[in-house]
Amino acid sequence: METSFAITGKGYIIVAADTTAARSIVKMKTDEDKIKTLSPHLLMAYSGEPGDTIQFAEYIERNIRLYQIRNNYPLRPPAAASWIRRSLAESLRSRKPYAVNLLLGGYDTTTYTPHLYWVDYLGTMTEVPFGAHGYGSYFALSLLDRYHDPEASLEEGIVTLKRCIDEVAKRLVVTPGKYKVKVVDKDGIREIEL
Amino acid sequence: MSIMEYNGGSVIAMVGKDCVAIASDLRLGNQALGVSSNFQKIFPVTDRIYLGLPGLATDVTTLRELFRYRVNMYTVKEERDIEPETFAHLVSSTLYERRFGPFFIEPVIAGMSKTPAGGLKPFIAATDLIGCLNFAKDFVVAGTASSKLFGVAEGLWEPDLEPEDLFETISQTMLNAVDRDAYSGWGVMVHVITKDKVISRTLKGRMD
Numbered sequence: 419m420e421t422s423f424a425i426t427g428k429g430y431i432i433v434a435a436d437t438t439a440a441r442s443i444v445k446m447k448t449d450e451d452k453i454k455t456l457s458p459h460l461l462m463a464y465s466g467e468p469g470d471t472i473q474f475a476e477y478i479e480r481n482i483r484l485y486q487i488r489n490n491y492p493l494r495p496p497a498a499a500s501w502i503r504r505s506l507a508e509s510l511r512s513r514k515p516y517a518v519n520l521l522l523g524g525y526d527t528t529t530y531t532p533h534l535y536w537v538d539y540l541g542t543m544t545e546v547p548f549g550a551h552g553y554g555s556y557f558a559l560s561l562l563d564r565y566h567d568p569e570a571s572l573e574e575g576i577v578t579l580k581r582c583i584d585e586v587a588k589r590l591v592v593t594p595g596k597y598k599v600k601v602v603d604k605d606g607i608r609e610i611e612l
Numbered sequence: 613m614s615i616m617e618y619n620g621g622s623v624i625a626m627v628g629k630d631c632v633a634i635a636s637d638l639r640l641g642n643q644a645l646g647v648s649s650n651f652q653k654i655f656p657v658t659d660r661i662y663l664g665l666p667g668l669a670t671d672v673t674t675l676r677e678l679f680r681y682r683v684n685m686y687t688v689k690e691e692r693d694i695e696p697e698t699f700a701h702l703v704s705s706t707l708y709e710r711r712f713g714p715f716f717i718e719p720v721i722a723g724m725s726k727t728p729a730g731g732l733k734p735f736i737a738a739t740d741l742i743g744c745l746n747f748a749k750d751f752v753v754a755g756t757a758s759s760k761l762f763g764v765a766e767g768l769w770e771p772d773l774e775p776e777d778l779f780e781t782i783s784q785t786m787l788n789a790v791d792r793d794a795y796s797g798w799g800v801m802v803h804v805i806t807k808d809k810v811i812s813r814t815l816k817g818r819m820d
Contacts, residue, residue, distance in 0.1 A: 503673065504674075504677075506670075507670050507673070507674050510670065511713065536647060536648065538642070540668070540669070540670040541670035541673070541674070542619065542640070542669040542670045542673075543670075543673060544640050544647065544648040544650075544651050544669075545648075545650075546647070546648050549647070555645070556645065559645070559646075559647075
């Protein structure tokens with residue numbers, strides 16, 4: 419089943435999402451990238467209804483990019499998150515709402531602080547020290563309650579993330595398999611191999 | 613599964629002697645799964661009005677933004693701050709606009725309103741999700757722990773409490789009520805509004 423995690427640390431955010439594209443009981447693809455780069459310091463992991471996810475993520479990606487072209491500066495993470503949340507909340511009361519859950523991880527280059535937002539398809543948004551979506555969240559959140567440290571270095575953060583992935587692999591009936599992991603910090607965004 | 617209980621959360625407001633208090637829990641959940649322990653449900657409207665918004669979390673944020681917009685427009689047009697009574701009717705009519713497709717929120721308003729003599733008197737009110745106003749003289753409750761809050765508040769509240777005593781009363785009411793509710797808790801935020809200042813405190817609660 420689809421699973422995504424994100425954790426904050428000292429000056430960085432790690433976002434991880436599984437790479438399977440499944441339809442019913444069949445795995446159609448095992449190298450799908452479900453984390454979009456919205457701006458030089460903003461990542462968005464998306465999951466939910468197939469079709470809605472890509473359509474919505476691309477809509478957000480293009481509009482965040484348009485803002486940056488028009489104003490020469492990208493939206494800061496709190497502003498971007500508010501706008502994305504509003505898009506989902508307005509969609510919720512429309513004829514065909516988007517069923518997309520998000521984790522938004524960004525580094526604010528003006529205040530030098532990392533921000534992580536947990537957003538669901540209803541438009542519920544909250545800033546969290548760590549967050550997760552999908553069936554994996556039931557295992558990962560309680561594990562992170564015990565092991566998460568907001569002052570941890572990147573190396574320690576990656577170890578904690580590995581614990582999450584291992585726990586889900588151990589206890590969840592349908593294990594997602596591979597994950598894509600991206601980090602955002604003061605230097606921007608990069609993908610890392612576990 | 614009721615939509616009003618989807619995210620959980622509770623708010624209470626109480627009247628004291630020349631002061632009012634409003635308190636909420638800090639939990640945000642997805643049904644039984646806790647997601648955040650720092651989800652604010654009470655927002656300042658003016659220097660002496662606070663608004664509590666328990667209910668569906670997406671509507672908490674949406675309505676917070678909508679009321680901020682409408683109060684700002686009022687302030688600019690009238691060139692003065694909105695009064696709590698007026699604000700209560702603004703809340704009511706905003707919710708009734710969506711009579712047949714409502715916001716899933718039960719607002720609680722606490723503030724100090726101006727008297728004709730120039731003084732300030734305490735004011736509390738609450739509405740249901742379609743804006744039916746309830747002006748109470750003692751206390752108002754809303755949210756998933758509302759039935760428990762009624763019970764505890766009925767036992768602890770008394771008239772003319774001083775700010776510090778009112779703080780103790782509302783804090784104990786809130787803490788003990790949310791401990792009996794699975795969907796509320798994870799910390800409490802309390803605001804006591806007096807004539808000249810607002811005292812805001814965060815309380816630690818049980819994390820189970």
